[in-house]
Amino acid sequence: MEKVPLITDDTIVFGIIMLCLGFVFFTSSKKEGFWQKFYKIVPALLMAYLLPAIFNSLGIISDAHSNLYFVASRYLLPAALVLMTLSIDLKAIFNLGPKALIMFFTGTIGIVIGGPIAILLISIFSPETVGGAGFDATWRGLATLAGSWIGGGANQAAMLEIYQYNPKLYGGMVLVDIVVANILMAALLMGIGKSDKIDKWLKADNSAIDELVKKVSQFSESVKRIPTLTDYMIIASLAFVTVALAHFWANYISDFLTNNFEAVKDSRSAFSSFGSQFFWMISIATFLGIVLSYTKAKNYEGAGASKIGSVFIYILVATIGMKMDLTMVLDNPGLILIGIVWMLIHVILLFLVAKIIKAPYFFLAVGSQANVGGAASAPVVAAAFHPSLATVGVLLAVFGYVVGTYGAILCAELMRIVSIQG
Secondary structure: OOOOOOOOOHHHHHHHHHHHHHHHHHHHOOOOOHHHHHHHHOOHHHHHHHHHHHHHHOOOOOHHHOOHHHHHHHHHHHHHHHHHHOOOOHHHHHOOOOHHHHHHHHHHHHHHHHHHHHHHHHHHHOHHHHOOOHHHOHHHHHHHHHHHHHOOHHHHHHHHHHHOOOHHHHHHHHHHHHHHHHHHHHHHHHHHOOHHHHHHHHOOOOHHHHHHHHHHHHHHHHOOOOOOHHHHHHHHHHHHHHHHHHHHHHHHHHHHHHHHOHHHHOOOOOOHHHHOHHHHHHHHHHHHHHHHOOOHHHHHHHHOHHHHHHHHHHHHHHHHHOOOOHHHHHOOHHHHHHHHHHHHHHHHHHHHHHHHHOOOHHHHHHHHHHHHOHHHOHHHHHHHHOHHHHHHHHHHHHHHHHHHHHHHHHHHHHHHHHHHHO
16 A cells, blocks of 8 residues: 655645755855855755655655656756756857767666676576566566666656566566666766866866856856846746747647557557657757747846756756655665666766766766656756756757667667576
């Protein structure tokens, strides 16, 4: 029986979320004393994520009984992407070079090979954890994780259809997905506070990223002004009219493709991601934001457009934190261990390649999250470095949706082979 949290009224839950964010920003603004030392170790963004997770773990609030994540991811995330993209310099993004793509595909390869290696390692001392026969076989369930961790929810659903894992056991895999993916996100956010030291160890060349941030910052300064109520209303109008258009066209395109193409309609198909409304909504919102960056709307960056976008992103982060129940880590230690070993292989490979090609931690973190977290969290991690970089996270996450099912099928077949040999 599912446990009902103490508070289920979303009005009150949202108040708790905003209390957490207010506390984080108030304490992180302190220039001396305990809080200054604390936030040198723990980034504010990580705290914005962890505090709701603690409330969830204590049974006070729960994502399972709340629509806040849905609202934040469907309305506030696309609005944030538009506002953060207004001042973007697309040419400067392309000048970032191939390292972003290399790190993204390294992350994908890490997931593909990580699954079978994790099965082999765990089978040495706990063969029952990776066993099972027929549709109960653990590798079939892990195939759904591969779909989620390379692409997203649509790819995960496709893998469940393709490999027909026992639905009664599927909840255990969802648990591993939530716990391990959230641990990774927390670790990546922690690393952002140490990014300078990590970049020094990687001997990374940050010049292209610094140039992009510098260009955006200089433009922001050149158009900076004291915002009026009119400015705020026009910024809100730009954001949410664009969100409305993104939803309208996403619904239309998704329905059109689903109704006219069998490959998109079939949830077992590698093209099923193109039937996802969320995929199109994020893609269209980002595209419209880029289009607006070539108009006079760009000047609203001077009135604080990206700051409002950052407010939306932080609310999204807090609602993602609500998904993390810290007590669940102990519920199924065997499967959780497979997930952690799998994710460690993904991270080790990323650091190895980053060291070889001297890629900055930014590319490593965003490349990883574009795979594992998808379009909902990749821009969050990217924006933690600088709001103008959120677009990079979205563009990479879109690649994840496209290659998700293909990569997951390859991973699943490799896991099938090692499971049979085991």
